[in-house]
Amino acid sequence: MISTLGVIGAGVMGRGVAQAAAQKGMRVVLLDIADDILAAADNEIRQAIRFAAMLDKKTSAESADDVCQRIEFTTDIGKLAQADFVVENVSEKVAIKQTLYPQLDRICKSDCVIAVNTSAISITRVGSWTERADKVVGMHFMNPVPMKPLVEVIRAHHTSDATIATAKQFLAQLGKEAVIVNDMPGFVSNRILMLTVNEAVFVVQDQVSSARDVDRIFKGCFGHKMGPLETADLIGLDTILFSLDVLYESYNDPKFRPAPLLRKMVDAGLHGRKSGEGFFKYPNLHQAVKKKPSETEMVKQ
Template sequence: MNIKTVGVVGAGVMGIGVAQNLAQTGHDVILVDIKEEILDKAKQEIKNNIRFQSFFQRKDQPENLEEVLHRIEFSTNYKFLENVEFVIENVTEKWDTKKQVYALIDPICSADCIFAANTSAIPITRIASATKRADKVVGIHFMNPVPMKPMVEMIRGYHTSETTIEIAKKMLSQMGKECILVNDSPGFVSNRVLMLTINEAVFLLQDQVATAEDIDKIFKGCFGHKMGPLETADLIGLDTILFSIEVLYESFNDSKYRPCPLLKKMVDAGLYGRKNGKGFYAYQ
């Protein structure tokens, strides 16, 4: 099955990256969000990203900015998803919000359309329960920035069929991605480890054991990581980090997942990281 048209729901950081990656690999994209201003910002971000990426252009990506943008339709109307073959959902990591989105798109999309949840922590089986196509729901945890990351984590829900898995693998291959298939569990593999690491790094900062800069330097210098845990938190978004760790805390009822009070305070203060210019570091 050669997927040509893909719906992307949510035009935040991840949705922008997914839409851009799809358009750059020859797919037609319908990018849907609830407000025109969000979509206008998304279009500008995609333009900026492609211009920046042109310095490191891969041969399999079209060089013409307008050619890429022409493949993306920006809309606030979910009805435009009725003929897509594949939907990738990227809305905020809040279950009530995700549940409403799936209840909305499930009757709109064709019966054969596959839903891929781009989530960092919410179980895929729970997401599938909000639809009438549980066998056609799969998790695809993309990494940020999407166009530059060659690997994703794919999650098999309780009802996910082998056909859905194979189609999703083909879809990812078309996007230039390799996938690792894992079983369903809150946080999956990557974020059960990563969120604990970031949360504990915030505790270290809160307890004044070290500065943010020195915490990150230790991980980069001692372990060879390209980014430290607090730099990574800023890249992902502190609000997303908090939502994810809260999902893990709720799901496992284990105190090791308790969110650091400093993390909560920073999110309350609107310090989300790179997405709005200030987190553990300041960005211009």
């Protein structure tokens, strides 16, 4: 059983993993590079717990204070020495991850499994930056983490059967099911989803339909809860563009070429829900002052 979980990166995905684990009784060490990021994560987790309780009366009566008492918010990477299992959620930039993993090798217990929460970067490549490639596994959580019952788990070239079993056990403790896939760029979910989203952007760019009607067709005809462009706004258009660029480079296949409209919107700062506007507007989420992430920022947006 996993008693202490290390979570690296207090962005949307990191705080979702931390919340889900703390609500299941685990002790969590949530690491990021700045106290203001951690304070914001604490606030967001508390709001998410209260909001979930309002929507679902069957939700545990445990208060946000009780849950957050099990989360240690810290900037000290040395605290990860306590962790039985680590989920890494740093920015999807190879240079940042490559610097981080040798540190984890030195700090984490020898039997600690490290799960890479990524949608694009090769898990086999990440494992090569450590002396424990057999204990490195991909774990692609979906947003919002506490509400999604299934996780895409990626077996890298050196990932052992014991590591896969530990990953399944950890997810079972969270009340989630693992689907095991092999390590190829985009895995299953992003390799297919990014094509769908990108083609939907092309449809809007070519003035075949409005963004709203594209999503109406997917929801009304196919029974999807969200259309591809609403999904893109939720993920973040900058993240969508990054994933497509990685897929395009990895496969050298023109089908992954990002739509020019997508690149233009990202350049304009229209990143979706997190910026207040993407293909749709989110006035209640708009931030009056938008901070541009630095090249060393740890948070996975």
